Amino acid sequence: MADNIHSSAAVTNVIRDELIAGLCAPTASTSPKYLYDALGSKLFEAICELPEYYPTRTEAAIFERHGDDIAASVGAGATLIDLGAGNCAKAARLFPLLAPSQYVPIDISADFLHAAVTQLGRQFPDIAMLPLGMDFSATLDLPPAVSRTRRLFFYPGSSIGNFPPDEALAFLRRMREADGDLLIGVDLVKDHAVLDAAYDDALGVTASFNLNLLNHLNRLLGADFNLREWRHRGFFNPQQSRIEMHLEARRDTLVRWQGGERRFGEGERIHTENSYKYTPDGFAGLLRRAGYQPAHVWTDERDWFMVCHARRS
Numbered sequence: 068m069a070d071n072i073h074s075s076a077a078v079t080n081v082i083r084d085e086l087i088a089g090l091c092a093p094t095a096s097t098s099p100k101y102l103y104d105a106l107g108s109k110l111f112e113a114i115c116e117l118p119e120y121y122p123t124r125t126e127a128a129i130f131e132r133h134g135d136d137i138a139a140s141v142g143a144g145a146t147l148i149d150l151g152a153g154n155c156a157k158a159a160r161l162f163p164l165l166a167p168s169q170y171v172p173i174d175i176s177a178d179f180l181h182a183a184v185t186q187l188g189r190q191f192p193d194i195a196m197l198p199l200g201m202d203f204s205a206t207l208d209l210p211p212a213v214s215r216t217r218r219l220f221f222y223p224g225s226s227i228g229n230f231p232p233d234e235a236l237a238f239l240r241r242m243r244e245a246d247g248d249l250l251i252g253v254d255l256v257k258d259h260a261v262l263d264a265a266y267d268d269a270l271g272v273t274a275s276f277n278l279n280l281l282n283h284l285n286r287l288l289g290a291d292f293n294l295r296e297w298r299h300r301g302f303f304n305p306q307q308s309r310i311e312m313h314l315e316a317r318r319d320t321l322v323r324w325q326g327g328e329r330r331f332g333e334g335e336r337i338h339t340e341n342s343y344k345y346t347p348d349g350f351a352g353l354l355r356r357a358g359y360q361p362a363h364v365w366t367d368e369r370d371w372f373m374v375c376h377a378r379r380s
């Protein structure tokens with residue numbers, strides 16, 4: 068079975084063209100969405116357990132500590148649309164607080180999502196669940212079965228940081244146009260050493276997560292990336308206020324795929340992910356420009372991460 072909506076026969080020319088254009092660009096790059104095949108989703112779960120990867124546990128602590136306030140702000144009975152739901156664990160922890168009338172988890176890693184929702188349905192039989200295996204960066208046009216009543220886009224984990232700020236603004240506007248309020252987690256600028264370690268952990272789990280992209284590309288494109296010829300790079304770029312992840316060629320290497328090839332010189336990189344870090348004011352400005360009212364904001368004791376609830380203006 069396909070482990071991802073991009074797999075095997077489902078590979079469309081659009082995806083192929085996008086990937087090949089990225090790989091052939093002077094500075095090669097791929098969208099971070101391709102990091103998530105079934106194994107990528109599991110590796111991301113492992114990343115969340117790492118001592119260096121503070122975002123997941125910091126965000127969870129904010130929900131733990133301020134759950135009642137957040138629930139009071141959001142109110143019960145929303146249509147909870149979980150963007151990049153993964154294993155759905157974050158939303159599931161909020162069900163008792165938010166009591167959504169419908170839960171709509173969306174993820175590109177479709178089989179992983181469906182397995183998670185099957186389990187969740189047994190735990191919460193009273194919540195209507197509609198899992199959608201789709202690429203939300205392509206469209207937020209949701210099927211008619213998604214209720215239009217009090218839509219709340221739940222976008223945790225600072226996944227908004229994967230978009231450059233102008234694209235993040237456009238994405239927030241699209242949620243606004245889809246009649247959604249927002250419950251969003253945003254990672255904040257902090258000590259660079261903390262950021263560097265979070266995306267280049269000692270155990271090498273993030274390296275495996277990044278390298279697994281090449282397995283995914285091999286399947287999607289019929290390519291012959293040899294993972295042993297590549298190494299992970301993950302670091303904070305202070306000029307751009309973003310974490311960058313790259314895969315770097317250990318030596319000169321020729322990569323072939325169906326209908327094409329590219330030579331990568333030693334040290335040449337494929338840019339695989341950005342994770343922009345915001346200041347509270349910077350993100351508040353983005354929300355305002357996207358058409359949201361000033362948000363209710365909750366942070367942790369160190370001000371490392373924030374959760375915002377924003378209503379449409």
Ligand SMILES: C[S@@+](CC[C@H](N)C(=O)[O-])C[C@H]1O[C@@H](n2cnc3c(N)ncnc32)[C@H](O)[C@@H]1O
Pocket residue numbers: 099100103108111123150151152153154157173174175176201202203204205223224225226
């Ligand atoms: C960083 S993980 C976050 C998972 C979970 N929401 C959390 O906060 O721990 C990003 C998730 O979004 C999904 N994803 C990434 N890009 C996507 C896209 N364009 N469309 C749909 N899902 C996407 C991935 O498969 C993955 O499950």
